[in-house]
Amino acid sequence: MRAVALGGGHGLHATLTALRRVTREVTAVVTVADDGGSSGRLRRELGLLPPGDLRQAFAAFAAEDGGTLWAEVFQHRFGGDGALAGHAVGNLLLAGLFEVLGDPVAALDEASRLIGVSGRVLPMSPEPLEIEAEVSGLDSEDATALRRIRGQVAVATTPGQVRRISLHPGGRVERPPRACQEAIDAVLAADVVFLGPGSWFTSVLPHLLVPDLHDALVRTTATKVVILNLVPQPGETAGFSPEQHLDVLFDHAPLLRVDAVIADRDSVPDPPRLRKAAERLGGVAHLGAVADPEVVGRHDPDALARCVREALGLERGSTGAGAAHGGGAEGREGQQWR
Structure with missing residues (x-):
């Protein structure tokens, strides 16, 4: 089963970790709009793609492929107060490959070979991007007034x-x-495509705002699955219900339809409302216990993998999106999901 996961940061890390329990054919398509921390410094100083979210994807693959040392080293940040303070080792390695090879995709493929991971990591764009947001509630005299804010961190x-x-x-x-x-080719060739979880406005939605990538997501015959966050995020989605996340998603991409929506049952105050919201978008809501009981706001990879299998119809006796819609490998090529 060829799976493509779109996102960034810790949310994409969670998806990739779960997907590797389902299939080894996984491609990560990663946002490239980060402008903070080590990534922001390298981006401003060298004019390169911000490597932080790309690094997170490699760390997820390495940990699942048995390369726990590589995963730890990639995530290691230098201390002290010198020029290297705060930089992650993986960020510096990727920045070096970007400069030496001059092609971000070639650099990322070389990093995969160097680390020995089977998953592929791709940027959603070959150039650094900037997010601009319309934000309300910043004007004390008019709470509805909109102001423009630029930059992922802002x-x-x-x-x-x-x-x-x-x-x-x-x-x-x-x-x-x-x-x-x-990335376009991967989405069009995929059996299943995942959006979320993650920072909704800065990691998930940006993929829908790159025109050719948006068109590929609309046109692909892959089963499309949205994984919702466990908790609202201050600033970005404070006060959002689970169904509001879907409303915002499709407000930015009204032509996109999905087959399944995965959510944690304890994070959904009104399950019937979420089910109706998913149905309006052509999908089925799958509620399960997918949260890590030890860490607030983090998905449990094994539980999420089980819910993914159920949503795709891979579990015995299930009627998930893959089975119900006839999509993916079995629908197109007569092969069984694996």
Whole structure:
């Protein structure tokens, strides 16, 4: 089963960790709009793709492929107060490969070979992108007034309510962002595509704002699955219900339809409302105990993998999206899911 997961940061890490329990054919398509921390410094100083979210994807693959040392080293940050302070080893390695090879996709494929992982990591765009958001609640005299905020960190940490985002190449609002062709090809060839969980406005929605990638997500015959967050995120989605996450998602991409929505049952105050919201989008809601009982706000990879299997109809006796819609490998090629 060829799976593609789109996202960034810890949310994408959770999806990839769970998916490797379902199939080894996994491609991560990663957001490239980060402008904070080590990634932001490398982006500003070298003009490269921000490597942080890409690094997280490699760490997830390495940990699942038995490369726990590589995963730990990739995530290790230098201490002290010198020039390297705060930089992650994986960020520096990827930045070096970007500069030496001059092609981000070739660099990421070389990193996969170097670390020895079977999953593929791709950027959603070959160029660094900038997020711009319309935010309400920042004007003390008019709570409905909208203000524009630029930058991933500013959007993620705003005390206001994000209403809508746009995406463009850094400093070039006159043209739309370019998609990574290999990412487009992966989405079109996939048996199943996943969106979420993660920072909704800065890690999940940006993929839908790259025109050619959006078109590929609309056109692909793959089964499409949305994985919802466990808790609202301050600033970005504070006060959002689970169904509001879906409303925002499809407000930004009204042509997109999904086959399944996965959510943690304890994170859904009104299950019938979520089921109706999923049905309006053409999908089926699957509620399960997918939260890690030890860590608040984190998915349990084994539990999430089981829910993914159920949603795709891989569990014995289940009637998930893959079975119900006839999509994916079995529907297109007569092969069994594996």
